[in-house]
Amino acid sequence: MTEFLLWLFMLAMALLIPGSMILLGRSFMKNPPGEINDGYGYRTTRSMRNRQTWEFAQRYSGRFWYRAGQPVLVVSLLWMALLFGREVDAVGNFGMILTGLQMVPLLAVIPVTERALKREFDDFGRKR
Numbered sequence: 001m002t003e004f005l006l007w008l009f010m011l012a013m014a015l016l017i018p019g020s021m022i023l024l025g026r027s028f029m030k031n032p033p034g035e036i037n038d039g040y041g042y043r044t045t046r047s048m049r050n051r052q053t054w055e056f057a058q059r060y061s062g063r064f065w066y067r068a069g070q071p072v073l074v075v076s077l078l079w080m081a082l083l084f085g086r087e088v089d090a091v092g093n094f095g096m097i098l099t100g101l102q103m104v105p106l107l108a109v110i111p112v113t114e115r116a117l118k119r120e121f122d123d124f125g126r127k128r
Contacts, residue, residue: 006088007080010095014076017102021069028062042109046117049125056120061113068105076102 033041036054041047047057079098083091121127 003085003088003091007084007086007091010083010091011080014080014095014098014102015073017099017106018069018073018076021065021072021106025062025064025066025069028058029066030062032058032062042113044110044114046114046121046125049121052127053117053121053125057113057117060116061109064109064112065106068108072102072105 028041032055036048036051037043041054042057042061044057047053076098079094083094086094119128
C-alpha cells in the first residue's frame, strides 16, 4: 500500500511541471498579462522595455511552454508508468530525476525567448 501511495503522489508531482507549462503557456498565448508588472508573466529587463516587447515575450514564451509541455507530459506519464509497482526508493529516486529533467524545458524558455526578443527588437525595444 505504501508503494502505491508514494507512486500516486510522485505521479501527481510529475504532472505539475508539464501541466503548468501547458496551462500557463496556453494562457499566455491567448490572454497574456495585460500590464507590464513585476509579479506575473515572462519578466526580464528586455521583455519589460515597452508594451510591444512585453506582449511579444508573453506570447512567445507561452507558445514555447505550450509546445514543450506536451512531450514532457507524455514522457512523464510513460516514465511514471514504468515505475508502477517498484520499490519506494526507486520511485522516489527516479521521480526526482524526472523532475530534474523536466526543469530543462521549463527553464529553457528564458534563453529561447531572449534570443527571439533580440532578433525582433533593438536594445531600446524598437521593432527591427
